[in-house]
Amino acid sequence: MDxxxxxxxxxxxxxxxxxxxxxxxxxxxxxxxxxxxxxxxxGSGKSTLLNCIGxxxxxxxxxxxxxxxxxxxxxxxxxxIFRRRNIGFVFQSFHLVPELTVEQNIIFPLLLxxxxxxxxxxxxxxxxxxxxKRRHHLPGQLSGGQQQRTAIGRALITRPMLILADxxxxxxxxQNSRDVVxxxxxxxxxxxxxxxxxxxxxxVTSAADRGLSVSDGRLTDLGGTCNEKLS
Numbered sequence: 644m645d646x647x648x649x650x651x652x653x654x655x656x657x658x659x660x661x662x663x664x665x666x667x668x669x670x671x672x673x674x675x676x677x678x679x680x681x682x683x684x685x686g687s688g689k690s691t692l693l694n695c696i697g698x699x700x701x702x703x704x705x706x707x708x709x710x711x712x713x714x715x716x717x718x719x720x721x722x723x724i725f726r727r728r729n730i731g732f733v734f735q736s737f738h739l740v741p742e743l744t745v746e747q748n749i750i751f752p753l754l755l756x757x758x759x760x761x762x763x764x765x766x767x768x769x770x771x772x773x774x775x776k777r778r779h780h781l782p783g784q785l786s787g788g789q790q791q792r793t794a795i796g797r798a799l800i801t802r803p804m805l806i807l808a809d810x811x812x813x814x815x816x817x818q819n820s821r822d823v824v825x826x827x828x829x830x831x832x833x834x835x836x837x838x839x840x841x842x843x844x845x846x847v848t849s850a851a852d853r854g855l856s857v858s859d860g861r862l863t864d865l866g867g868t869c870n871e872k873l874s
Contacts, residue, residue, distance in 0.1 A: 646804055646837045647673040647696070652705035654691050665691045666702065669862060671855070673805075678831040678838045680848040683857025689841040690809060696839070697807045698726045710804050727756055731798030731806040733827075735813035737790045739782040739797075745769075745789075746778040749796040760800070768796045771833065772826060788819030795826055799834065806830075808840035812847055824850045 654666035665688045673679050683689045694700035696707055698714050707714050709729060714722055731752075732738075739748045749768060750760040769775045772792040782790055791811060798806045808827060812820035828850045830836050840851065848854040854865035 644675050645672040646675040646677075646710055647839065648706075648708040648711075649692075649696065650706040650708070652692070652695060652707065653703045654688075654695060654700070655703045666695070668705070671862065673837060673839055673853075675837055676831065676835040677853060678828060678840070678851045679853045679855065680840045680842060680851035681855045681857060681862070682842050682845045682848050684843060687857040689857055693807050693809050693839070693841050696805075697730050697732060698722050727752065728801065729804045731801060731803040733791070733794050733798050733806065733808040733811045735810040737782070737787075737794050737814075739790055739793055741782050744779050744781060745774055745785070745793050745796075748782070748793050749800050752797060752801050756801075765800070768799055771829065772796050786819070787815050788822055791815060791819070791823050792826060795823070795830065799830055799836065802834065802836075804837065806836060806838045808838060810842055811840060812842065812844065820844075820847065 649672070650670050652666055652669040653664065656663045656665060669692060681689050681692070691700065695702040698707075702715070712725070714725060717725060740751065743751065746765065746769065750765060753760050766775070769778055772795060774789065774792055774796065777785060777789060782793070785793070811827070812823050815823060824847055827838055827840065831838050840847075842848065845856070848865070856863050856865055
């Protein structure tokens with residue numbers, strides 16, 4: 644079953660002679676529980692695509708369905724609540740709250756939604772991420788890899804329909820990069836978690852169930868050619 648369906652999604656910045664087409668009628672799907680990766684060079688449009696799917700940016704048309712819900716048919720207020728409850732984000736630069744501990748950063752999305760954290764679930768995530776002994780540490784006391792693991796925990800805690808990972812290994816060395824990708828793979832398997840990751844590093848995509856590459860304005864399935872276009 645497809646959890647994510649993107650239909651004819653364009654994104655145009657500016658107008659007239661100054662118009663820049665960042666996305667050109669992109670269409671693709673991601674199945675429930677699938678770990679999919681999109682690889683492309685800087686400026687290919689992959690981050691714009693991820694931002695539109697995550698409702699952080701407004702596309703110029705087309706449709707984005709998450710579990711058959713058209714997210715851009717909602718009001719902005721309802722879309723914000725829907726995003727907070729159903730989409731988890733992992734960013735290249737971590738975006739942790741520096742004054743909060745590892746455990747507090749992980750449960751922060753629940754507190755924003757006035758939900759009481761399930762301590763057993765929090766403990767399990769800390770254990771899966773190898774952060775149990777770091778639960779009371781502040782971000783400034785962690786390595787880059789540990790900070791990114793905390794960010795993954797924050798994305799997992801709400802059990803979202805979809806996790807969007809934007810260059811999650813971009814600020815990490817090769818060993819920490821492998822560890823982070825392994826954790827995303829573990830999360831996908833253990834929690835049947837749907838993950839869409841973008842990266843410039845094709846080596847990172849090998850752990851994914853499915854790879855897509857952005858090249859010459861087209862989005863191509865690494866296992867075969869698709870009709871999706873990106874520029």
